[in-house]
Amino acid sequence: MTRTVRAVAVQPKWHAHDFLNAAAFERWMKQQLELARPHLSETRPNLVVLTELNGLPLVLRGGALAAATGKFEWAAALLFVQHLPRALPILLKEKVSPIRALQLARANENAALYLETCQKLAREYGVYLVSGSTPMPHYQLCGTRLRREGSALYNQTLIFAPDGSLIGSADKVHLTPDEQAGGVDLTLGKLEDLRVFPTPVGDLGVAISLDAFRADVIGKLMNGGCTVLLQPDANGSTWTGKEGIYPAGQQPRDQPLAWLESSWQVTDSNQIRYAVNPMVVGNLLDMTFDGQSAITGPDEREVTEGGFPPRSYVMTPLRRGFLALLPWVSDGTPQELREVGQQLAAGSGHVLENAYLSGAVHADLHLPASTLVPPPVTPHERALTAFLEGQASLPPSPLRWGWAALLTLLGAAWWLIRRPQGRR
Incomplete structure (x- = not known):
């Protein structure tokens, strides 16, 4: 028995001011669901997919001065100083990089905001919501509190049901150079941990950005029974430039051409029928993000209803397989683009600086009934569920009073060192 669901890929435009406080972030996330609203079906389940690393800039929260620097490296340095009382103990005790220490120092508060915002939006709009992704540790449930598991920090996607419950999570396996040490310093996910989640909107498999280009990830999801591939993306370079990641000994290609080796190519398989690939755009400080959001899959209407017109990314020949594609900023010759x-x-x-296009696209997916059994819940997912259900809390970061607490501790230490010593 075939089921039909509506998939929506949202392409937002971000700016540093969207992340300076909780209200701004909630407003920015809600705007994305408002972009999706005109595309939602009233008669079938809706799957809304957001973009990669949409929670990363939450590290800017409360850092208006850092954002004003306009440069990622300067902002990170200033934020580290601003949050030194929280970050320094992590830096020294856990022996991580300053950028990892900064993110871990704020992980609990940012995770709570991210989780609560996504849960609220899934409920409010009544959709299956793929949150995009955010840097997040793995948590363990300890009584009524969540405790961070080690110093790892993953590029993680969360999937929510329309009632706000957590369906599952997935970590990115293959990180770009900008995500590794020297960049935002995230942790590689494990291939063996990737799972497929059977839902009313498809048997969902997550391949975050670069993962969708990698045969080991696609093979794992395909063997797991994935019918709908989710590819949240944040392409950190100009869309009409050359690809930044390519095999040694080869010349870089135009980026849109290289992108055909992810979602569009994947859905040519017999197992994975569809892929939803939202891409964020906009200049975040001195970083550029650009792309074209798309939904790809087989053209079942080709004979009976005339099919979808051939189309493709800019700078590539027209082709079948794009069920929905957001246009780029302009048309023209490759050199003009x-x-x-x-x-x-x-x-x-x-x-034209920062004049990118935002929007949303949709397509109806025709899927077979699922025969999969839901995968076992991981300890991390169990901990997040307890938080979302109000049964557990994310404790505040240590030294939450900031510089005042640090100066008090330093003053106390100085007094203990300098006080007169009694006779033995």
């Missing part, structure tokens, strides 16, 4: 890409980029000074 490369120039526009540079004009859009951070720091260009051009009138």
Whole structure:
């Protein structure tokens, strides 16, 4: 028996000011569901997929001065100093990098905000919500509190049901150089931990960004019975430039051409029928993000209803398989498009700087009935569920009074060192 569901890919445009406080972040996330609203079906289940690392800039929360620097490295340094009382103990005790220590110092508060915001939106709009992804530790449930498990920090996707319950989580396995040490310093997920989640909107498998280009991830999800691939994305470079990651000894290709090796190619298989690939756009400090959000899959209407028109990313030939595709900023020759890409980029000074397109696209997916059994719940998912159900809390970060607490401790230590010693 075939079931039909509505999939929506949302392409937001972000800016540093969207992350300076909780209200701004909640407003920015809600705007994405408002972009999706006109595309939602009233008669069938809806699957809304958001973009990769949409929780990463929460590290800027409370850091207006850091955001004003306009540069990621300067902002990170200033934020580390601002949150030194929380980050320094983690840096020294857990022997991690400053950028990892900064993120871990704020992990609990940011995780709570992210989880509560996504749960609320799934409930409010009545959709299956793929949250995008955010840097998040793994948690364990200890009584009525969640405790961070080690110093690892994963690029993690969460999937919510329309009632706000957590369906599952997935960590990114293959990290880009910008996500590794020297960048935002995240932790590699484990291939063996990837699972497929049977839901009323498909047997969902997550391949975050680069994972969708990797045969080991696609093979794992395919063998697990995935019918709908979820590819949240944050492409950190100009869309009409050259690819940044390519095999040694080969020349880099135009990025849209290289992108055809992810979602569009995957759905040519007999197992994975559809892929939903939302991409974030916008200049975040001095970082550029661009792309074209798409939903790909077989064209079942090709004979009976005329089918979907051939289309493709800019700078690539038209082709079948794109059920929905958000247009890029402009049309033109490859050279003209490369120039526009540079004009859009951070720091260009051009009138088109940051003039990216946001929006949403949708497609109806025709899926067979699922025969999969839900995978076992992990300890991390059990901990997050306890939090979302109000049965457990995320404790505040240590030294939550910041510099006042640190100065008090330093003063006490100085007094203990300098006080007169009694006779023995």
